[in-house]
Amino acid sequence: MTGGAAFGDIKNSVAGVGNASTTNAGWSLGGGVEAAIAGPWTAKLEYLYVDLGRGGSVLGSDASFHTNIVRAGLNYRF
Numbered sequence: 001m002t003g004g005a006a007f008g009d010i011k012n013s014v015a016g017v018g019n020a021s022t023t024n025a026g027w028s029l030g031g032g033v034e035a036a037i038a039g040p041w042t043a044k045l046e047y048l049y050v051d052l053g054r055g056g057s058v059l060g061s062d063a064s065f066h067t068n069i070v071r072a073g074l075n076y077r078f
Helices: none
Strands: 002-014 018-038 041-058 061-076
Touching: 002 041, 002 061, 018 061
Parallel strands: none
Antiparallel strands: 002 018, 018 041, 041 061
């Protein structure tokens, strides 16, 4: 299990009107599994959800940022 702070820019633009950008602080939460394959080799699979909230308002329209991240990896342990 993992979790913590996340930071990023949220950008929004309306064609012919303008654009806006804000840097937001949000949160992240996820988990994963790792399993031995053979000898010193392991494989892992991780999932992470990130939420930076809302920001970047242009003429009443705003943007939000939420994403799902899936990572896979192969490790060699010395």
